[in-house]
Amino acid sequence: MTGDPKQTLLDAIDLLPDRDREALAAIAAERMRQIAQEGWSLEHDDAHVAGDLVAAGACYAAHCAVELRMRHGWEISWRRHGYALRALEDLFQNLWPFGHDWWKPRSAERDMVRAGGLILAEMSRHARQAASKPGEG
Numbered sequence: 096m097t098g099d100p101k102q103t104l105l106d107a108i109d110l111l112p113d114r115d116r117e118a119l120a121a122i123a124a125e126r127m128r129q130i131a132q133e134g135w136s137l138e139h140d141d142a143h144v145a146g147d148l149v150a151a152g153a154c155y156a157a158h159c160a161v162e163l164r165m166r167h168g169w170e171i172s173w174r175r176h177g178y179a180l181r182a183l184e185d186l187f188q189n190l191w192p193f194g195h196d197w198w199k200p201r202s203a204e205r206d207m208v209r210a211g212g213l214i215l216a217e218m219s220r221h222a223r224q225a226a227s228k229p230g231e232g
Contacts, residue, residue: 118211125212140220147192148220152213154191154198157183159206166203 108116129135140148161183191198200206 121208122211122215125208126215129212129216135216137219137223140216141223143192143217143220144224145192146217148213148217150190150192152210152217154187155200155206155210155213157186158200159203159210162203162206 108119111119130137187198201209
């Protein structure tokens with residue numbers, strides 16, 4: 096390993112299995128789409144200090160989990176199904192940090208990638224914030 100953080104990252108990525116590298120590439124591409132197509136600049140992200148980005152990512156991840164579980168035979172009674180749907184509705188209403196027009200779930204696979212991009216944005220925002228306040232990381 097070198098002292099160069101970029102090279103260290105590239106070396107670590109090279110050690111991952113192929114499918115993991117493909118997943119990381121999909122998340123990186125999503126993050127770039129958020130910046131380039133949606134216009135969510137680093138400055139814009141930095142304004143979301145209350146965990147908005149990770150909360151949005153968590154909502155997409157939860158939506159993905161429910162879809163995958165149902166796709167693979169997650170069976171619950173209709174009564175419990177109603178409770179589960181209301182609980183999810185409450186979760187999204189209370190956790191989703193943006194206006195309802197911005198909630199756009201798609202397929203489980205797409206939502207996993209969106210969740211990853213949003214979580215990456217939050218991690219980056221958090222790192223920038225910590226770097227701007229030495230001693231408070």
